[in-house]
Amino acid sequence: MRVVSGIQPSGPTHLGNYLGAIEQFLDLQTAAAEALYFIADLHALTTVHDGQRLHAASLSLAADLVALGLDPERVALFRQSDIPEVPALAWLLATVTPVGLLERGHAYKDKLARGLSGSAGLLTYPVLMAADILLYDADAVPVGADQQQHLEIAREIGTKLNRKLGALLVKPPRALVKPAVAIVPGLDGTKMSKSYGNTLDLFADEAELRRRIMGIQTDSTPVEAPKPLGSPLLALLELLSSPEEAEEHRRSWSAGGVGYAAYKHRLADRLVERFSAARAQRRRLSERPELLESSLRRGAERARAIAREVWGRVSTAAGIGSPPAFG
Numbered sequence: 001m002r003v004v005s006g007i008q009p010s011g012p013t014h015l016g017n018y019l020g021a022i023e024q025f026l027d028l029q030t031a032a033a034e035a036l037y038f039i040a041d042l043h044a045l046t047t048v049h050d051g052q053r054l055h056a057a058s059l060s061l062a063a064d065l066v067a068l069g070l071d072p073e074r075v076a077l078f079r080q081s082d083i084p085e086v087p088a089l090a091w092l093l094a095t096v097t098p099v100g101l102l103e104r105g106h107a108y109k110d111k112l113a114r115g116l117s118g119s120a121g122l123l124t125y126p127v128l129m130a131a132d133i134l135l136y137d138a139d140a141v142p143v144g145a146d147q148q149q150h151l152e153i154a155r156e157i158g159t160k161l162n163r164k165l166g167a168l169l170v171k172p173p174r175a176l177v178k179p180a181v182a183i184v185p186g187l188d189g190t191k192m193s194k195s196y197g198n199t200l201d202l203f204a205d206e207a208e209l210r211r212r213i214m215g216i217q218t219d220s221t222p223v224e225a226p227k228p229l230g231s232p233l234l235a236l237l238e239l240l241s242s243p244e245e246a247e248e249h250r251r252s253w254s255a256g257g258v259g260y261a262a263y264k265h266r267l268a269d270r271l272v273e274r275f276s277a278a279r280a281q282r283r284r285l286s287e288r289p290e291l292l293e294s295s296l297r298r299g300a301e302r303a304r305a306i307a308r309e310v311w312g313r314v315s316t317a318a319g320i321g322s323p324p325a326f327g
């Protein structure tokens with residue numbers, strides 16, 4: 001089985017990225033799978049317009065992934081922008097994509113509602129993502145539940161391309177989503193996302209993490225009273241607890257007797273404990289950026305060998321001649 005997935009280097013790696021996507025990446029690298037994971041820097045261009053910052057963020061995301069346990073010897077870890085066939089395929093896919101399909105995208109509508117600029121890049125984001133997904137003949141794409149609609153759009157675009165060109169040129173893969181995790185809530189209760197300023201960043205300074213957790217909005221329910229359901233505090237604590245502990249948290253939450261501050265301290269402790277080894281490894285890696293750069297280069301060579309083959313097949317069928325000569 002071959003899997004492919006990407007994460008945007010648009011901000012620090014957070015708990016939602018880890019539980020929704022990265023944990024699956026780690027599970028799949030030990031299963032009998034060929035895995036391709038990339039830093040989606042072309043996608044990050046829709047929100048980051050500062051070259052130095054984007055370059056640093058890409059390297060930082062690579063360090064985060066390796067510190068969390070991704071092994072660049074076993075998987076191909078690379079920058080999306082090192083594969084010139086990605087934007088080439090995205091253009092071809094754009095020519096078969098109905099604008100209405102993109103206008104119905106949840107992520108697009110959410111971002112507009114939050115005041116992000118409605119650039120053509122934001123609208124066509126799922127087309128670029130379809131190119132990432134279709135370029136490697138992958139069987140499956142491990143992602144968080146928030147990306148399921150993008151996966152459906154990618155499958156639909158792939159099917160349209162095959163139909164228009166009259167051959168099975170690209171293979172639409174399926175989404176792999178961990179149902180127990182679904183969508184990790186942010187500190188404000190909406191989806192945790194780098195775009196929404198509501199994240200728990202895995203590699204933030206410990207004091208900063210504790211400060212953010214203590215700042216989660218709670219109401220004035222007294223310590224001894226049952227707490228109202230629907231708080232991100234309980235949801236986050238459950239996600240970081242063993243099943244038995246989670247059960248106990250749910251019980252005391254509904255029974256009363258434990259104050260919000262105590263839950264917040266527990267959440268902070270769990271988070272720091274769970275990622276302490278990765279945080280130490282991350283500090284060591286940040287002293288060796290040249291090692292990460294060489295892993296990314298090797299990863300790109302491996303991914304590109306597949307990309308060339310698929311793009312060669314598709315571009316020939318489209319009648320646009322040879323694959324890109326650059327790169």
Ligand code: ADP
Nearest residue numbers: 007008016017020021143144183184192193194
């Ligand atoms: P962000 O939304 O913070 O910009 P990305 O879009 O780069 O994060 O997402 C990278 C991966 O992390 C995707 O597979 C996505 O589904 C997953 N992910 C992001 N946020 C969450 C969340 N809150 N819950 C579950 N998975 C998430």
Ligand code: TRP
Nearest residue numbers: 005006007008040043129132133
């Ligand atoms: N759009 C994804 C996100 O925001 C990141 C991404 C880009 C991706 N290309 C991809 C994920 C291809 C899976 C497959 O989370």
